[in-house]
Amino acid sequence: MSEVSLPLVRATDLAKTFDVSAPWLNRVIERKPRMLLQAVNGVSFDIERGKTLALVGESGCGKSTVARLLVGLYEPTRGGFSFDGVDAHAAFKTAEGRKLRRRVQMVFQDPYASLNPRWTVGDIIAEPLREHEILSDDSAIEQRVSELLQSVGLSALDRIKFPHQFSGGQRQRISIARALATQPEFLVCDEPTSALDVSVQAQVLNIMKDLQRKHGLTYLFISHNLAVVRHVSDQVGVMYLGGLVELADKHTLFDTPRHPYTRMLLDAIPKMHDTGKARTAVAGEVPNPLNPPSGCAFHPRCPHANARCSSEKPVMKPIGGIRVACHAVEEGRI
Known part of the structure; x- marks a missing residue:
């Protein structure tokens, strides 16, 4: 493979486990076992230079943990992340890691x-x-x-003000300006518009798209809002209970979703032309991540589940130009 075709960002089998056990003395007295939470379990994806990958899924599926793994706030329990061909997590611990941190920045949710x-x-x-x-x-x-403030649609005179003097949308623009200060190549955006009104969301998203065109930025964009994802992304990864279940380019995923969970998410979106049609709510509850189901994590909520789904965990496989982890799709049952 030539250097040119290497993706800027490559996550390989990323996993993160948190120890959420009670304190040692409590465990001894109450005879409780250790509790391990598998927040992210074997996530792999590539992001081409200048492109946007969006990660979507319900709350608690591990999206924000992936974001923090990619900027070095968490260290992976397993797997790795390479940036421009360099092992990023190894580099973060060295003197050279300072240079790498300049190239990778994050815009936080709140x-x-x-x-x-x-x-x-x-x-x-x-x-x-x-x-x-x-x-x-x-x-x-x-x-x-002053230049950075103007690049995100604020005034140079705003630099003498304090954060409390700004609205939520303006504060998020300040966060973006701060992230751009080091002239990064890769921006990790953890639900940067979820705390904002819809009209303000559009303004912030348009600024982010303009900045991407102007500076050739690469984005990992995390959201649970599929309308936002449709606006900003080139590729979409759907996460469920710590793992990726579908990864496809934006048009393929929205036009012909394959995984039952992706279909469920898309069916729940209100559509302009189906005003008389009842929306399909996302069925069932997300399982407890401390006690995940056997086999496919989605099988208790899936209308296409069979005995294989409840016993054997599906792996991500390329099927018809997308990557999907589903026995039903693999077997041609849906």
């Missing part, structure tokens, strides 16, 4: 929690410039902060 309320907007955006020693001269930093 703009009310991710900005320091005691700092001015200018100091917040200047922090990465100073921390990574990109600029040291105060006037150059001030000039760069």
Whole structure:
């Protein structure tokens, strides 16, 4: 394979397990076993340079854990993540990891929690410039902060204000400006518009698309809103209980979804032209991740499940131009 065709981002069999046990003394006295939560279990995907992969799924499926694994906030229990051909998790621990962190940045979900309320907007955006020693001269930093604010549709004069003086949408623009300060190539966006009104969501998403075109940014975009995903993504990965169940390009996934869970998610979306038709609610409850079902994790909620589904875990396989983990699709039953 030539260097040119290598994806910028490659996650291979990523897994993360958290120990959620009670304290040791409680376990001894109450005779309780250790409790392990498999938040992410064997997720693999590639993201081409300049493209957007969206991860979707219900709350608690492991999307945000994947995001934190990719920026080095968590260390994987198993598997790995390579960035531009380099083992990122090994690099994060070395002196060279500082350079890598400049190239990989994150926009967090809650703009009310991710900005320091005691700092001015200018100091917040200047922090990465100073921390990574990109600029040291105060006037150059001030000039760069002004440029970054203007690039996300805010005024250069906003740098003297504090976060509480801005609306949610404006705060998220400040978060994006801070993430862009190091001129990254890869942005991990963890539900960056979920806390915003619909009209403001559109403004922020359009800014993100414009920035992608202008700077050639690569995005991992995490969301549970399929309408947002349709607007921003090139490829879509559907997650369920810590694993990927379907991965396809956007048009294929929305036009011809294969996995029963993907179909269920899409059926639940209200459609403009089906005003008289009842929406199909997503059936059943998400299983307890501390005690996941045997076989396919989705089988208790799946209308196509059989004995094989309840005993044998499906693996992601390329079927008809997409990757899907489903015995029913593999066997041609749906």
